[in-house]
Amino acid sequence: MTWSADPAFEAGSINVCDLGLCQVRLQDDARFPWLILIPRVAGAVELVDLGRKDQGRLMGEIAQASEAVRALGAHLGRPVEKLNVAAIGNVTAQLHVHVVGRRRDDGLWPDPVWGRGEARRYGDRREELGQTVRDILLPLTPANAGAQMK
Amino acid sequence: MTWSADPAFEAGSINVCDLGLCQVRLQDDARFPWLILIPRVAGAVELVDLGRKDQGRLMGEIAQASEAVRALGAHLGRPVEKLNVAAIGNVTAQLHVHVVGRRRDDGLWPDPVWGRGEARRYGDRREELGQTVRDILLPLTPANAGAQMK
Numbered sequence: 001m002t003w004s005a006d007p008a009f010e011a012g013s014i015n016v017c018d019l020g021l022c023q024v025r026l027q028d029d030a031r032f033p034w035l036i037l038i039p040r041v042a043g044a045v046e047l048v049d050l051g052r053k054d055q056g057r058l059m060g061e062i063a064q065a066s067e068a069v070r071a072l073g074a075h076l077g078r079p080v081e082k083l084n085v086a087a088i089g090n091v092t093a094q095l096h097v098h099v100v101g102r103r104r105d106d107g108l109w110p111d112p113v114w115g116r117g118e119a120r121r122y123g124d125r126r127e128e129l130g131q132t133v134r135d136i137l138l139p140l141t142p143a144n145a146g147a148q149m150k
Numbered sequence: 151m152t153w154s155a156d157p158a159f160e161a162g163s164i165n166v167c168d169l170g171l172c173q174v175r176l177q178d179d180a181r182f183p184w185l186i187l188i189p190r191v192a193g194a195v196e197l198v199d200l201g202r203k204d205q206g207r208l209m210g211e212i213a214q215a216s217e218a219v220r221a222l223g224a225h226l227g228r229p230v231e232k233l234n235v236a237a238i239g240n241v242t243a244q245l246h247v248h249v250v251g252r253r254r255d256d257g258l259w260p261d262p263v264w265g266r267g268e269a270r271r272y273g274d275r276r277e278e279l280g281q282t283v284r285d286i287l288l289p290l291t292p293a294n295a296g297a298q299m300k
Contacts (some may be wrong), residue, residue, distance in 0.1 A: 045232050048211075048216045055213065059197075059205045066198045082243075083196050086236035090252060093232070098205035102240060110240035115261045 001042035006094040009036065012119060014126060016133045019064065021057040022097075026130050029119035032107070033072035033080060033101040035065045035133065044095040047087050058097065063083055064140045065099040071136045072129070073101040088114060151192035152184040156244040159186065162287040164276060167284045169214065169216060169291055171207040172247075176280050179269035181258070183222035183230060183251040185215045194245040197237050208247065214290045221286045222279070238264060241278065 003146070006025055013025040013036055017040045021041075029032035039058055050058060061114055066083050073080035080101030100113055108116055122129055155165070157172055163175040163186055171191075177184035188206055194200055200208060216233050222229035230251030237247045250263055260264055272279055 018300065021167050046216065047235055048213050048233070052210075055209045056206050059209050060202075063205065066196065066264045082240055083198070084181070084236070084238045084240070085197055086238070086262075088262055090232055090234070090262075111265045112236075112238055112240075112262050 001029055003040045003042040005038055006092050007098075008092045009038070012098065014076045014130050016130050017043075019053055019137070022061050024061075024133070024137060026067065026070075026126075026133050027098075027119075028121050028126060030100050030118070030125075031123050032106060032113055033069045033076065033078075034113070035069055035072075035099045037061055037097040039095055041095070041139050045089065045093050046095065047096060062097060062099060064137060065097075065136060068133055068136045069101040071101075072133055072138060075132055078103060078106075084112060086112070086114070091115075153190045153192040154276050155188055156242050158242045159188070159293045160245075167287060169287070174211075174215065174283070174287060176276075176283050177248075177250075177269075178271055178276060180272050180275075181267070181270050182256060182263055183219045183226065183228075183278050184263070185219055185222075185249045187211055188260065189232055191245070194244065195239065195243050197296060199245060206247050212258060214287060215247075217290060218283055218286045219237055219249050219251040222283055223253075225282055228253060228256075229236040234262060236262070236264070241265075260286055 007027055013027045016024045016026050018150060022037040022039050025036040027036060041050060062085055072081045082102045084100040084102055101110060159175055163177045166176050168173045172187040172189050175186040177186060185191060189200060191200060221231045231254060232252045234250040234252055252259060
């Protein structure tokens, strides 16, 4: 079984890059700096569907995505005050983890973001912000740690 | 700095047991089989506040709690169809992870559970169900794996 991202992700997010385990997507919603990690493991629905080693890799990539979400919030002039990290999947079952940056003034605080309100699209800034996330994220990957230190 | 659970958890959940890293609490809400893991790490608010090793231990305990939530759902005659796992903390900042068992007929599906509806208390069954979770969870801990196999 080969892996591919569920087409349902296309409507609301853009593919930013691949990390060691996950495809990283930028949620196209200017209300919150918000990344989605999708482990490239065919058939996985629950965190516990991953093997122990992949579970560890996922945790590492959640940490990378957390740093990137904070950097994206700062880049947009809205520094993140709290991270919300969740694997829900009630609508799109394919295993994916949300990493969302929240602020007390974000209009939805303290409620969670899922299934609430309407996305505000990035519009013209979508590709630029995808590139911004890529620029933040790729130097954080272990494979690039050597290059980064040169 | 010594660790203690935020008193805010007392109102809505009961202390079930300690795993290697986390205190495990049963959410006192009969709508969903629902456990909360609170890493016993003073000052931790975000997943990324944990060291790499504790992040790995937390992932292992999420897997144990997932198994326990499924077993609790089955025990209550309502087998879990989907797990929802989340570290939010917008209301109570102390780092904690929710592991919630969901069903399509649970009255809230597909919405997330946080901040929606009113808890339906377990009432008289609270202590009994806490014991049930303890009985499920403790044999799953690596320290007891030997005893379990005897």
